[in-house]
Amino acid sequence: MNKLPVLEIFGPTIQGEGMVVGRKTMFVRTAGCDYSCAWCDSAFTWDGSAKEDIKKMTSEEIFAQLKEIGGDRFDHVTISGGNPALLKNLSELIDIFHKNGIQAALETQGSRWQDWFLAIDDLTISPKPPSSMMKTNWTVLDDIMDNLEKGGRLANTSIKIVIFDEEDLEYAKSVRKRYPNVAFFVQVGNDNLEEIAPNELASHLLTRYEWLIDQVMDESSLNDVRLLPQVHALVWGNKRGV
Numbered sequence: 001m002n003k004l005p006v007l008e009i010f011g012p013t014i015q016g017e018g019m020v021v022g023r024k025t026m027f028v029r030t031a032g033c034d035y036s037c038a039w040c041d042s043a044f045t046w047d048g049s050a051k052e053d054i055k056k057m058t059s060e061e062i063f064a065q066l067k068e069i070g071g072d073r074f075d076h077v078t079i080s081g082g083n084p085a086l087l088k089n090l091s092e093l094i095d096i097f098h099k100n101g102i103q104a105a106l107e108t109q110g111s112r113w114q115d116w117f118l119a120i121d122d123l124t125i126s127p128k129p130p131s132s133m134m135k136t137n138w139t140v141l142d143d144i145m146d147n148l149e150k151g152g153r154l155a156n157t158s159i160k161i162v163i164f165d166e167e168d169l170e171y172a173k174s175v176r177k178r179y180p181n182v183a184f185f186v187q188v189g190n191d192n193l194e195e196i197a198p199n200e201l202a203s204h205l206l207t208r209y210e211w212l213i214d215q216v217m218d219e220s221s222l223n224d225v226r227l228l229p230q231v232h233a234l235v236w237g238n239k240r241g242v
């Protein structure tokens, strides 16, 4: 029986980021990542600190838990991590969603391809800028975008770049230029993962948002783009499971 490493199942909540921001959704968060971004807001998925909480679950068990906590109050599930693209066998889970009239979204960084990407309804690829300290493998990312285009999935796909500084903006510009036919989002980086007061964080992130808006407004190579903060961070701060 195919089992998946799961760290969190929660919702319904709003999708706080990117292409379907604001949409009511459930979340399934898988364990494990091939990256270790300097500013990862979900480091517990890969740094060992939540090792004891990882549950090996079948697709049926995951769906049963989603129904147990979400009832009939959802029709959309976002799979995030960690990097869910490390898992070969997510087709079964996506099939269960679709058979039950539920759409599937994915959050991944574009470092690995899986054939089941072609079945995802809202696919977010989030390549990592220099501030993350990670290095983009352009060959892999080109292949992913190519496979999605050949599979007729570009309308279901978006690119989302998190921005902390000017160097990240340059990186975003190069990604935009490389993949001009894909919906493109820039997202405010949260550089205060220790803050526990949501209002303090919101006020700080809105200042960062204004800075990002100013930068992008001045940039002719970033015209057909959307800029967003993480809405869940504005509402709930750094709280987990929201």
Ligand SMILES: C[S@@+](CC[C@H](N)C(=O)[O-])C[C@H]1O[C@@H](n2cnc3c(N)ncnc32)[C@H](O)[C@@H]1O
Pocket (backbone or CB within 6 Å): 033, 039, 040, 041, 042, 080, 081, 082, 083, 084, 107, 108, 109, 125, 126, 160, 162, 187, 188, 189, 190, 191, 230
């Ligand atoms: C935790 S990651 C999991 C999915 C996948 N590993 C990825 O990075 O795309 C989910 C999203 O949160 C973003 N993210 C992580 N840390 C962040 C931070 N400190 N500020 C803003 N966005 C962040 C990532 O770039 C990604 O788009």
Ligand SMILES: Nc1nc2[nH]cc(C(=O)O)c2c(=O)[nH]1
Pocket (backbone or CB within 6 Å): 013, 014, 015, 016, 017, 027, 042, 080, 081, 107, 232, 242
């Ligand atoms: N509400 C909410 N929206 C999100 N969008 C992407 C998230 C993620 O961690 O992947 C996330 C999350 O953790 N919570």
Ligand code: SF4
Pocket (backbone or CB within 6 Å): 033, 034, 035, 036, 037, 040, 041, 042, 043, 045, 081, 082, 083, 109
């Ligand atoms: S790729 Fe995603 S989960 Fe992995 S370290 Fe970076 S932000 Fe965190």
Ligand SMILES: [Mg+2]
Pocket (backbone or CB within 6 Å): 041, 042
């Ligand atoms: Mg998150």
